[in-house]
Structure formats: C-alpha cells, structure tokens
Amino acid sequence: MPPKMNIEPEPGDQTPEVGAATDVAPLGRDHGKPAHELTAEEDADGTDWGRVAGESEFKGLLASKRRFIVPATIFFVAYYFALPVLVGYAPGLMDTRVLGVNLAYLFALSQFFMAWAVAALYVRAAGGWDETARRIIERLHSSRKEK
Amino acid sequence: MSTPLLMFLIFVGITLVITYWAARRSTGSSAYFAAGRSIKGWQNGVAVAGDYMSAASFLGIAGIIAFQGYDGFMYSVGWLVAYLTVLLVVAEPLRNAGKYTMADVLAYRLSPRPVRAMASLSTLTVSTFYMIAQMVGAGALVSLLLKDSGVTYQAAVVGVGILMIVYVVFGGMLATTWVQIVKAILLMAGTILLSVLVLAHFGFSFGNFFDAIKHVTYHAAAGKVVTQDFLQPGLRYKPPYGALDLISLGMALLFGTAGLPHILVRFYTVPDAKTARTSVVWAMAIIGVFYILTTFLGFGAATIVGRDVISKNGGTNMSAPLLAQAMGGDIFFGFISAIAFATILAVVAGLTISASTSFAHDFWTNVIHRGTERAPGEEVKVARVTAFVVGGVAILIAIVLGPTANVAFLVALAFAVAASANLPVIVLSLFWRRFNTRGAVAGLGTGLLASIVLILLSPSIMTVDPPTVTGAARHLIQSPPLFPLENPGLLSIPLGFLGAFLGTLTGREPSAEARYTELVVRANTGLGAEKATTH
Numbered sequence: 016m017p018p019k020m021n022i023e024p025e026p027g028d029q030t031p032e033v034g035a036a037t038d039v040a041p042l043g044r045d046h047g048k049p050a051h052e053l054t055a056e057e058d059a060d061g062t063d064w065g066r067v068a069g070e071s072e073f074k075g076l077l078a079s080k081r082r083f084i085v086p087a088t089i090f091f092v093a094y095y096f097a098l099p100v101l102v103g104y105a106p107g108l109m110d111t112r113v114l115g116v117n118l119a120y121l122f123a124l125s126q127f128f129m130a131w132a133v134a135a136l137y138v139r140a141a142g143g144w145d146e147t148a149r150r151i152i153e154r155l156h157s158s159r160k161e162k
Numbered sequence: 163m164s165t166p167l168l169m170f171l172i173f174v175g176i177t178l179v180i181t182y183w184a185a186r187r188s189t190g191s192s193a194y195f196a197a198g199r200s201i202k203g204w205q206n207g208v209a210v211a212g213d214y215m216s217a218a219s220f221l222g223i224a225g226i227i228a229f230q231g232y233d234g235f236m237y238s239v240g241w242l243v244a245y246l247t248v249l250l251v252v253a254e255p256l257r258n259a260g261k262y263t264m265a266d267v268l269a270y271r272l273s274p275r276p277v278r279a280m281a282s283l284s285t286l287t288v289s290t291f292y293m294i295a296q297m298v299g300a301g302a303l304v305s306l307l308l309k310d311s312g313v314t315y316q317a318a319v320v321g322v323g324i325l326m327i328v329y330v331v332f333g334g335m336l337a338t339t340w341v342q343i344v345k346a347i348l349l350m351a352g353t354i355l356l357s358v359l360v361l362a363h364f365g366f367s368f369g370n371f372f373d374a375i376k377h378v379t380y381h382a383a384a385g386k387v388v389t390q391d392f393l394q395p396g397l398r399y400k401p402p403y404g405a406l407d408l409i410s411l412g413m414a415l416l417f418g419t420a421g422l423p424h425i426l427v428r429f430y431t432v433p434d435a436k437t438a439r440t441s442v443v444w445a446m447a448i449i450g451v452f453y454i455l456t457t458f459l460g461f462g463a464a465t466i467v468g469r470d471v472i473s474k475n476g477g478t479n480m481s482a483p484l485l486a487q488a489m490g491g492d493i494f495f496g497f498i499s500a501i502a503f504a505t506i507l508a509v510v511a512g513l514t515i516s517a518s519t520s521f522a523h524d525f526w527t528n529v530i531h532r533g534t535e536r537a538p539g540e541e542v543k544v545a546r547v548t549a550f551v552v553g554g555v556a557i558l559i560a561i562v563l564g565p566t567a568n569v570a571f572l573v574a575l576a577f578a579v580a581a582s583a584n585l586p587v588i589v590l591s592l593f594w595r596r597f598n599t600r601g602a603v604a605g606l607g608t609g610l611l612a613s614i615v616l617i618l619l620s621p622s623i624m625t626v627d628p629p630t631v632t633g634a635a636r637h638l639i640q641s642p643p644l645f646p647l648e649n650p651g652l653l654s655i656p657l658g659f660l661g662a663f664l665g666t667l668t669g670r671e672p673s674a675e676a677r678y679t680e681l682v683v684r685a686n687t688g689l690g691a692e693k694a695t696t697h
Contacts, residue, residue, distance in 0.1 A: 062689065064680040076686060084250050092416065095243045099236065099412045102395045103405020110394050116372050119232055119395045126239045127450045130246055134446050137250060138439065145436055148687040155689070 165496030167311040184337035194334035199694040201431040207444020212346030216509040225478030227460020231392030238453035240415035247420040249442040254435040255685035271677035273599040280606040282524040285423040289517035295572035297560035300506040307499040315565040323557035329511040330549040345508040352501045359489040360462035380469035414651035418577035421584030424516035433694035518548035571622030582658035583609030595678045604665025609658030616650030
C-alpha cells in the first residue's frame with residue numbers, strides 16, 4: 016500500500032499563495048472530484064431520488080418519452096404482425112403480382128424500411144431527452160456543491 | 163493444403179493475435195466482463211450485429227429460402243424488426259441501471275438473491291442450449307467443408323470448443339468483442355460480394371432474377387419434376403397450423419431478441435446509454451442490409467444451384483457455400499466457408515462469456531456470497547473456470563449427440579425462453595411500480611417451464627418418423643405431437659407475463675415499490691450509471 020496522500024493543506028501550512036489562480040494548479044481540491052472523475056456510486060451517493068422524480072422537468076422527460084415510445088411501439092408491433100397474419104390467412108391476396116414480384120415480398124421488404132424509419136425518428140427524439148437529462152443531472156450536482 | 167483449410171487457419175491466427183493483445187490489456191472485473199466499458203458505438207454495433215448473425219442466419223436462412231422460398235424470408239424480417247424492441251424499450255434503461263448482466267436491473271429493487279438465482283438459471287439455459295445447437299452445427303459443417311483435409315466431426319467440435327474457451331478465458335469481453343467485429347465485417351463483405359455475383363449472373367436485371375425465382379425446378383420426393391413459384395408464401399408453413407406458427411415465430415423473435423443474454427451483455431461494454439443507442443442503430447443498419455441480402459443468397463442458391471444439387475452435397479446448410487462455389491470456384495468456396503466457420507466461432511465465444519458472466523456475477527458472487535468478493539479478482543477467476551467448464555460440457559454433449567442430431571429446436575427454445583421468461587420480468591421491473599420479487603421469480607419460472615414443456619410436446623420432439631429416418635436424426639418421442647406449433651411463443655409468452663402478474667398479486671413489497679423511484683430516475687437520466695474505465 017502506498018502512503019496515504021493528504022491532499023488537504025495542513026492547518027498552519029505556510030506555502031505562500033503566489034501568482035494568479037491560473038498560474039498554478041490548486042494544491043487541494045476543496046470542491047471534491049470533478050464530475051467526470053466520480054465513480055458510479057459516488058455519483059449517485061446521497062441523491063434524493065424522490066426530489067428528482069418530483070421535479071417538473073423530470074416528469075416532463077418521462078411524459079415526452081411515453082408520448083413517443085408507446086405509440087411507436089404499438090405501431091411497429093402492429094405493422095410487423097400484419098405480415099404473418101396476412102401471409103398466413105390470406106396467402107392468395109399476398110401472392111398478387113405487383114412490380115414484377117408479389118405483394119408478400121414487397122410487404123416483407125417494406126418492414127426493413129419501416130424499422131429503419133422508426134429507429135431514425137427515435138434517435139432524433141432521444142437527442143432532446145439527452146439534453147433534458149443532462150440539465151437535470153447538472154442541476155443536481157451544482158446543488159450538491161452548495162451544500 | 164486445401165483452400166478452405168488455409169483460410170480457416172488464417173482466421174484462427176488473426177483471432178489468436180487479438181486474444182493475446184486483449185489479454186495483455188485486460189485487468190480487473192470491468193475490463194474482463196465489460197471490456198472496460200470503452201467500446202465505441204459503431205464497434206459495439208458491429209459486434210451486436212455479429213452476435214446476432216449466427217451460422218443459423220447465414221447458412222440456415224439461406225438454406226430455408228433455397229428449399230422453401232418466401233417463408234424463409236419471413237425469418238429475415240423478424241430478425242431485424244426485433245431490434246426496435248431492443249432500441250425503444252430495453253437498451254438504454256439496462257445500460258443506465260445495470261453493471262454486467264440483465265439480473266442487475268432486476269436486483270435493483272427486488273430481493274437480490276432469489277431474483278438473481280432465477281435469472282442466472284434462465285441465462286444459463288438460453289446460452290447452453292443455443293451453444294449446443296451451434297456446436298453440433300459447427301461440427302457437421304466444418305467436417306463437411308474440410309472433408310478434403312480429413313477433418314472429422316469430433317475433431318471439428320473439439321477444435322471449435324478449444325478456440326472458444328481460449329478467447330473467453332484469456333481475452334475476456336475485449337477479445338470476444340473484437341473477434342465478433344472482425345467476423346461481422348468479413349461476413350458482410352462475403353455476403354455483399356456473393357449478392358453482386360448472383361445479380362451479375364442475371365445480367366444485373368432484377369426482372370430476370372425474380373422471373374427465375376417464379377420458375378424453380380427440382381425433383382420432389384417421389385422422383386417427379388416440380389416447377390414451383392418460390393415467391394409464393396406457404397411452402398414451409400402449411401395449414402392447418404402454419405399461420406399460427408408464423409405468428410408464434412414472430413412473437414418469439416420480436417420479444418425474444420430483447421431478452422437474449424448474449425445481446426444484452428453487449429450494452430455494458432459501452433461508456434453510456436447514448437452510446438448504447440448509437441450501437442443499436444449501427445447494428446440495425448448492418449443487420450437490415452444483411453437480411454435483405456439473404457434474398458440473393460437464398461433465392462440465388464435456389465435458382466442457380468438448385469435443390470437437387472444441394473441435397474446431394476450436404477443439405478440445406480450448404481446452400482450458401484455451394485452458391486459461392488458455383489459463382490467463384492474453389493477459392494470463393496473456401497472464403498465463404500471460412501466466414502461460416504468464423505461466424506460459428508465468434509457466436510459460441512459470445513455465448514460462453516455471457517453464460518460465465520452470469521454464473522460468476524449473479525450466482526457465485528451475489529447469490530452464494532451475498533454480493534461480496536472474498537478476494538479481489540475472485541469473480542473473474544470464477545468466470546474463467548465457468549467458461550472452461552461450460553465449453554467442456556458443450557464439447558462433450560455435441561460429440562455424444564453426433565452430427566445428424568436434430569438440434570434446430572434448441573435455437574427456437576433459446577428464443578422462447580428469452581421471450582417468455584427474461585423479457586416479461588425486464589419490462590415489468592422497468593415499468594410497473596407494484597412489481598415485486600415473487601412476481602419476478604414466478605415470471606421467470608413460468609416462462610422457462612412453459613417454453614421447455616411446450617417444446618417437448620411440439621413436433622420438434624414428438625413426431626412419428628418414417629422408417630427411412632434412422633439414428634440420431636429420429637425424433638425423441640415417436641408419437642403425434644400434443645402441441646401443434648414448432649414455436650411455443652404464442653402460448654409461452656403470455657404465460658410468462660401471467661406468471662409475473664399473478665406472482666406479484668400474492669403480496670406487497672414496500673421496499674421494492676419505494677426503490678422504483680430510484681430505478682426510474684437512474685434508468686431515464688443515467689445518474690449513477692457505471693462509468694468507462696480508462697486504459
């Protein structure tokens with residue numbers, strides 16, 4: 016075990032404070048670790064989960080996610096199951112010739128583009144949620160520093 | 163030395179270099195189990211795609227399309243759309259609230275020991291069954307591809323098994339991920355090249371290609387010549403239960419993918435939830451292109467090579483390699499065969515690491531030793547030993563079963579368990595405040611049991627074979643099936659949800675409900691999520 020580093024200045028430490036604040040690295044860290052150095056547990060340590068959950072911005076985040084995810088999920092599940100249902104119960108209809116192939120193949124192919132489109136819409140929406148989440152976390156960290 | 167063997171050896175050489183490099187870099191649990199959470203979004207996306215594009219899809223789907231036309235393409239569709247469930251519902255919350263396994267998310271608010279024990283059991287079931295299916299397929303395939311070099315089924319199984327153990331034991335998640343990335347890139351390159359060659363064969367005319375698909379000629383069982391439209395649905399899934407089986411298959415794919423442990427562990431290898439999302443998008447782009455191209459592999463094999471030739475030269479699984487031989491001669495055959503081999507190796511390695519992670523992290527550390535390692539690095543040690551044991555058992559079972567064993571149902575079983583046991587409890591623990599430990603244990607138990615029992619009663623196990631079928635290829639129970647569908651999802655998924663629901667209603671668990679708030683905040687903001695470790 017290496018000797019324990021003492022990062023706080025000892026009481027009575029006579030090290031002169033020379034130069035502007037930008038010239039020298041601070042000898043101690045009176046604000047604790049910066050956010051990117053926190054471990055997962057330190058990051059969440061002492062968080063009042065109920066308070067975060069009660070914030071209007073967090074509620075808004077959940078509502079916004081729900082508004083996208085619930086209809087999008089219902090849509091893709093319905094669109095997908097339309098394929099086996101139609102192919103299984105209306106094979107004649109699905110064998111109709113269209114554009115040199117048949118309806119069954121075109122509908123199956125359309126599923127790929129449907130999946131990519133839903134994914135693209137989701138990623139666009141999620142960009143906004145990232146912003147909101149970042150603001151919530153930042154506010155939490157700054158309120159913790161004030162304590 | 164034959165071309166396929168030479169190419170196999172080159173690939174093995176590359177992967178061993180990767181493993182050596184990874185072994186030197188990896189120290190500590192987070193490095194071993196989650197590659198230090200330092201995998202980039204696109205890299206993880208390629209690896210997720212690689213984990214998913216198993217030999218079953220490369221060789222299996224090409225084979226089903228080559229023999230039964232359009233119905234095989236239905237698999238391709240389901241395997242991509244399933245990723246929307248992963249993207250929209252599970253990937254980000256799982257990354258935010260977990261550490262190494264899916265059970266981490268459940269253990270957050272529920273009583274950890276019973277929940278982890280059940281989740282670990284279900285993970286081991288899915289991984290082991292999937293692995294045995296891959297190993298039997300691998301042995302049969304490698305011995306077929308390398309039959310000119312004198313490699314037997316047993317030698318092939320042992321070789322694949324040892325390589326997979328080496329990757330996982332020495333290289334951990336980092337090596338497994340990079341082996342997967344290399345293989346996925348090779349697989350895509352091979353598939354694109356093969357597709358272009360097929361199109362070139364038809365003068366780059368989609369019209370000519372699809373015309374040929376409408377008139378595929380082959381000899382039926384009775385010896386008479388049949389001309390069949392291969393775009394027509396219903397060649398595989400026939401009445402009376404075909405339509406239900408298709409829907410049931412769709413359910414297993416759509417809900418099972420988001421519960422496959424070897425896919426879920428991948429989301430812990432990236433730095434944060436946003437990268438997890440990016441990696442799903444990358445995976446969807448690759449998987450989508452790949453499965454659209456199965457059109458050319460499958461129908462190409464049907465029209466250019468033909469069912470008759472494929473049947474005489476090793477059967478459905480050889481469709482894609484034989485197509486390569488027809489298009490590009492022995493060298494291209496060797497290349498595509500080496501890719502098939504790489505695919506199997508990478509996928510079994512991915513399965514091994516997810517099984518050993520779950521045993522070491524969930525069962526050993528958290529269930530038996532109540533969440534503390536007795537010595538630093540114990541968890542990694544246990545995982546290495548587990549990988550060794552799991553690999554050894556898989557080799558033994560694959561050799562005992564033999565190359566002709568009917569194992570396709572094991573893949574259906576893996577998906578059914580993932581969809582019926584894992585997915586319901588993941589979803590309910592993320593979205594239902596009232597959900598509790600009893601619900602999770604009951605849900606995992608019912609889903610697991612229902613899947614296994616229904617598969618045992620299905621035509622995969624219970625079928626009366628004609629006397630021409632002999633040995634290990636015969637079905638285990640020679641009587642008419644009690645459950646008519648090959649895919650149990652239609653019944654087992656609702657049963658899994660019902661079990662979880664009824665289990666929850668038998669009691670209230672205030673601590674689980676209180677911690678739900680914490681889980682929701684963590685899952686949606688990423689607050690307190692596991693961080694990347696720097697190298």
